[in-house]
Amino acid sequence: MITIFRKEIASFFNSLVGYIVLAVFLVLTGLFFWVFDEHVLLTGKANLSLLFQYAPVFFILLIPAITMRSFAEEIKSGTIEFLVTKPVTDWQIILGKFAAAAFLVFIAILPTFIYFFTLTELAYDPSTLQVEGNPEMLQTFGPAYVTPLDNGPVWGAYIGLFALGSIFAALGILSSAITDNQVVAFVIGAFLSFFMYFGFSFLSQMESLTNVNLFIDRLGLVAHFDSISQGVVDTRDIVYFISVLALALLFTRLVLNLKRR
Numbered sequence: 001m002i003t004i005f006r007k008e009i010a011s012f013f014n015s016l017v018g019y020i021v022l023a024v025f026l027v028l029t030g031l032f033f034w035v036f037d038e039h040v041l042l043t044g045k046a047n048l049s050l051l052f053q054y055a056p057v058f059f060i061l062l063i064p065a066i067t068m069r070s071f072a073e074e075i076k077s078g079t080i081e082f083l084v085t086k087p088v089t090d091w092q093i094i095l096g097k098f099a100a101a102a103f104l105v106f107i108a109i110l111p112t113f114i115y116f117f118t119l120t121e122l123a124y125d126p127s128t129l130q131v132e133g134n135p136e137m138l139q140t141f142g143p144a145y146v147t148p149l150d151n152g153p154v155w156g157a158y159i160g161l162f163a164l165g166s167i168f169a170a171l172g173i174l175s176s177a178i179t180d181n182q183v184v185a186f187v188i189g190a191f192l193s194f195f196m197y198f199g200f201s202f203l204s205q206m207e208s209l210t211n212v213n214l215f216i217d218r219l220g221l222v223a224h225f226d227s228i229s230q231g232v233v234d235t236r237d238i239v240y241f242i243s244v245l246a247l248a249l250l251f252t253r254l255v256l257n258l259k260r261r
Contacts, residue, residue, distance in 0.1 A: 004088070004096025005103075012066065012104060021062050025108050028058050033115060047149065048119070051112060052157040052229055056197060056222075059105075059165050064189030066104055067172025068182045070097045071252075075259070076180035090253050097173055098166075098249060105165035109158070119149050152231030160228040163241040164221060168193040170248035177255045196244070197221045 012018040032054045168189075175189035176182075200220030204213040217223050221244070224237040 001088070001092040001096040001099070004093055005100050008070070008097055008100030009103065011069075012100070017065065018104075021065050022104075022108055025055075025058050025062050026111055029055055029112060048115060048154055048157065051115060052161060052225075055109075055112070055161055056164050056225065059161075059168050060193045060197060061190055062108075063101070063105065063165060063168040064172045064175065064186045064193065067101050067169055067189060068176055068185040070101070070173045070176040071256070072176045072180050072182045072185045075177075090256055094173070094249055094252050094256075098170055101169035101173060102162075102166045105162060105169055109162060109165065116149070116154060150231070153229055154231075156231045156233060157225075157229040159233065160225045160237075163228075163245075164197070164225055167196070167221065167241065167245050167248065170245050170252070171196065174248050174252045174255065177252045177259075197225075 029051055033048075033050050171192040172185070172189035175192060176185040178188060179185050197220065200216050200218075201222050203209060204217035204220075206213075209216060218240075224240050227234055228237045
């Protein structure tokens with residue numbers, strides 16, 4: 001498993017696509033957080049809600065680009081047959097590839113802590129704390145520095161964001177096991193991630209499903225991500241994330257077994 005993990009990490013960083021994916025994620029989050037309309041400096045308080053609002057959407061498109069080659073490339077080239085003849089189990093192969101993808105998700109999230117530390121320093125700087133009630137300083141420094149950062153929801157949201165990214169990675173690996181075409185694997189992975197995040201929330205709003213709308217909504221990722229982002233780590237959310245992740249990896253193993261028959 002460790003060998004497969006190292007191989008996947010090396011393959012990622014030897015590819016230009018890998019660096020492009022990380023760069024695109026950081027540029028997009030930076031633009032939406034600091035530059036575009038309704039950016040953090042205009043919200044009236046120091047918070048990271050914009051980051052956690054847009055980051056999952058970017059992950060839906062970018063993580064499948066990381067995982068699309070996980071199995072698809074090996075299936076197409078035939079190296080998957082060579083891999084399974086080695087003294088490693090299917091689970092070691094799957095978990096090795098998943099661990100590498102989850103590690104890359106962590107690498108993508110890590111630089112965003114700069115936003116957290118920046119807002120923390122700005123919010124608690126003695127000179128900026130005098131902004132409240134002073135129109136001239138408010139105009140100079142902006143309203144974002146008036147309200148201190150609430151750490152509880154921030155750490156909860158970071159846990160949720162990593163869980164989302166890991167689940168998207170597992171869905172991407174599943175998609176890569178389904179086909180030997182990387183583009184098709186990307187499309188399937190992006191669709192599954194999009195549906196798991198937005199699909200159930202959309203279905204719960206249908207009038208014909210009014211009687212079970214709450215149940216359907218809780219089947220989706222967004223409800224649990226919003227819940228954990230409140231700063232309270234509910235065991236139901238943790239169990240949900242782990243269950244979806246486990247199911248995605250289990251289906252990956254089933255797909256690989258079917259392909260051998």
